[in-house]
Amino acid sequence: MPDTPSPLCCSSLTAEPLSDGDAVELASLLKALADPVRLRLVSIIANASGGEVCACDLPALVDRSQPTVSHHLSQLVDAGLVAREQRGKWAWFRLRPERLTAIGELLATAR
Amino acid sequence: MPDTPSPLCCSSLTAEPLSDGDAVELASLLKALADPVRLRLVSIIANASGGEVCACDLPALVDRSQPTVSHHLSQLVDAGLVAREQRGKWAWFRLRPERLTAIGELLATAR
């Protein structure tokens, strides 16, 4: 699990043509976000009071089975967009804003 | 073909939980971008001198067959990220920066 992925920090879509490797990495990041359920999970976590949400509440909020929600959360965590913390028997999730804003700034520099 | 899609303009990921419909629409936009070949196409177009590229050059640049490139370009056009113009027998493509920056700003407002 790469904690500090490489190309997000400096590359811009418009500064120079994307290398093949950077394109694959950026695509996998965007793919983690490019699903309605995962987008709603992210926005729910972002809007939670205290900035964190218990996994136990999420299946009802996005109207999916508990295994499905767990699957989507894993993808968000793997992409580095969301952080997972185990507290007692509950799992809590919070946003990693740096990652989101990094993607955002990369796209926002289009000209 | 919606020329002015609704939720991109005002909604933020963090302002309030995404509605189901907005999530679907945003997801389809991100999905259009979440592919290595399409990302490279976008960055190639963005870096082209004159801001536009002839379709005839693209298969070689992204190392895919002509039908595959045409398919990807269609998806980018359908998503409103790229504009297509027929000139003689050649098709030229240019970026639609507003759409890219809109996505970017939406993601960049994560907190």
Added chain:
DNA sequence: TGATCATTTCGACATCCGTCAATACGAAGT
């Protein structure tokens, strides 16, 4: 150690997606 409860993993299924070869379409020129 058992029992209980929250979460993840597994297995299966249907659908979607990227890809190419073959074909069809369209615009220019002869």
Added chain:
DNA sequence: ACTTCGTATTGACGGATGTCGAAATGATCA
């Protein structure tokens, strides 16, 4: 009209993805 050449569409194939029920894992408490 016919040919040529660039681009789009079709059809098919393999692999990835979203989904769920069932079973496995892990953590707490009695």
